[in-house]
Amino acid sequence: MPENISAYFGWIPAVVFPTATAIQLLRLIVARSVAGVSITTWTLFGLANIGLYIYTAKYGELQSILGMMLTAVLDFAIVALVIVRRPRSAPTSR
Numbered sequence: 001m002p003e004n005i006s007a008y009f010g011w012i013p014a015v016v017f018p019t020a021t022a023i024q025l026l027r028l029i030v031a032r033s034v035a036g037v038s039i040t041t042w043t044l045f046g047l048a049n050i051g052l053y054i055y056t057a058k059y060g061e062l063q064s065i066l067g068m069m070l071t072a073v074l075d076f077a078i079v080a081l082v083i084v085r086r087p088r089s090a091p092t093s094r
Contacts, residue, residue: 010063017049017067021074025081034082042082046075 028034049072058064 007063010061010067014063014067017071018074021045021071021078025074025078028078028081028085032085034085037078037082039079039082042075042078046072046079049075 028037049068053059053064053068053072056064056068
């Protein structure tokens with residue numbers, strides 16, 4: 001595949017991944033509920049995006065920065081929001 005065509009295809013995940021993650025983050029903010037959101041899953045997504053960014057070694061390419069690092073930041077923002085907004089367990093009386 002010619003290099004210029006593959007560069008265009010690189011924009012697909014650069015747009016889709018952070019957009020999809022931002023939609024989830026905005027939904028959580030608007031709904032003011034984090035019920036059912038897995039901290040483990042979103043943490044693993046964030047770590048996977050960082051790992052993939054390092055693996056591809058395309059540190060200066062905007063597609064990599066947006067597709068992987070921006071998505072990782074948004075993943076960790078979801079984790080932080082879940083931690084802050086999750087219901088606290090009520091102390092049990094004995």
